[in-house]
Amino acid sequence: MEVFFRAYQAFTAKPDEMLARRGLSRVHHRILFFIASHPALSVGELLEHLGVSKQALNTPLRQLIEMGLVVSAPAEGDKRKRLLALSGAGEKLEHTLRREQIRHVQRVFADMGEPAVASWLSVNQALAERPPKKPSAAEV
Amino acid sequence: MEVFFRAYQAFTAKPDEMLARRGLSRVHHRILFFIASHPALSVGELLEHLGVSKQALNTPLRQLIEMGLVVSAPAEGDKRKRLLALSGAGEKLEHTLRREQIRHVQRVFADMGEPAVASWLSVNQALAERPPKKPSAAEV
DNA sequence: ATAAAAACGTCAATATGCCTGACCTAAAAA
DNA sequence: TTTTTAGGTCAGGCATATTGACGTTTTTAT
Numbered sequence: 001m002e003v004f005f006r007a008y009q010a011f012t013a014k015p016d017e018m019l020a021r022r023g024l025s026r027v028h029h030r031i032l033f034f035i036a037s038h039p040a041l042s043v044g045e046l047l048e049h050l051g052v053s054k055q056a057l058n059t060p061l062r063q064l065i066e067m068g069l070v071v072s073a074p075a076e077g078d079k080r081k082r083l084l085a086l087s088g089a090g091e092k093l094e095h096t097l098r099r100e101q102i103r104h105v106q107r108v109f110a111d112m113g114e115p116a117v118a119s120w121l122s123v124n125q126a127l128a129e130r131p132p133k134k135p136s137a138a139e140v
Numbered sequence: 141m142e143v144f145f146r147a148y149q150a151f152t153a154k155p156d157e158m159l160a161r162r163g164l165s166r167v168h169h170r171i172l173f174f175i176a177s178h179p180a181l182s183v184g185e186l187l188e189h190l191g192v193s194k195q196a197l198n199t200p201l202r203q204l205i206e207m208g209l210v211v212s213a214p215a216e217g218d219k220r221k222r223l224l225a226l227s228g229a230g231e232k233l234e235h236t237l238r239r240e241q242i243r244h245v246q247r248v249f250a251d252m253g254e255p256a257v258a259s260w261l262s263v264n265q266a267l268a269e270r271p272p273k274k275p276s277a278a279e280v
Numbered sequence: 281a282t283a284a285a286a287a288c289g290t291c292a293a294t295a296t297g298c299c300t301g302a303c304c305t306a307a308a309a310a
Numbered sequence: 311t312t313t314t315t316a317g318g319t320c321a322g323g324c325a326t327a328t329t330g331a332c333g334t335t336t337t338t339a340t
Contacts, residue, residue: 006268
């Protein structure tokens with residue numbers, strides 16, 4: 001339990017530090033991550049992924065837009081929807097954060113060998129896919 | 141990144157649910173866990189492990205004591221220190237929570253096989269032990 | 281013996297983060 | 311034309327964490 005906890009903390013420590021220097025936090029990273037992973041994401045879809053209320057998303061998302069990291073544009077077919085995308089700067093930041101996490105993980109992977117990594121990934125996958133109960137939207 | 145995150149969430153979901161039914165939360169679990177793992181732990185040592193201010197610990201710890209799950213007694217040699225221990229009920233709860241997590245993990249382990257589990261554990265260990273920067277006490 | 285420090289507990293003020301409820305606009309659907 | 315839907319925002323409330331400041335008891339230093 002403790003090791004698992006610390007592993008996750010260590011995994012996000014470097015990005016957290018970089019984000020903090022820009023006045024951003026874990027939420028902002030999650031937003032950037034989902035937008036990067038799901039092109040042309042609508043606000044509603046983002047809310048589902050994050051599992052927070054729209055009021056909770058409002059502030060950090062607005063900050064990202066005001067900082068020019070995220071762009072929000074009305075959808076083609078349905079102008080009520082706002083499609084989110086990363087700006088150039090947003091992509092750059094997201095890549096930087098992602099690369100930090102990859103670097104951290106790879107330093108370990110290099111020592112552990114290929115099959116260990118594959119196992120680690122698939123166990124995580126299995127753990128994540130088998131929620132003991134309902135994943136309670138608020139904590140996804 | 142996302143899988144790792146969800147794996148950890150799933151790992152704590154069941155305990156969180158059980159704690160919530162008693163009006164407790166993640167912090168309480170962490171306190172119970174550390175007390176269980178370190179017999180005759182002093183308050184100061186607990187604070188170091190948790191990496192929070194003593195004011196932040198005060199409330200949840202007091203609740204646990206008032207609920208009769210944790211006992212606090214002056215140390216033999218140094219009566220300024222308060223040594224923490226689980227009561228019978230506290231041990232029972234801690235074991236229940238621990239067992240839930242083990243059960244969750246073992247359902248997955250059963251499918252993945254022995255070596256995969258060993259790899260998963262050692263990769264986590266390695267990730268946890270290699271903080272990219274300083275682990276920033278506040279998030280340990 | 282007296283002063284200083286350590287370990288713990290607590291009160292207060294402050295900041296954050298998230299939630300629910302309520303209200304508003306613009307656009308799509310009925 | 312009326313009703314929904316998608317999104318944005320304000321207000322109030324709750325929970326939690328932080329720093330700062332005291333007060334108590336016990337131990338250590340002078």
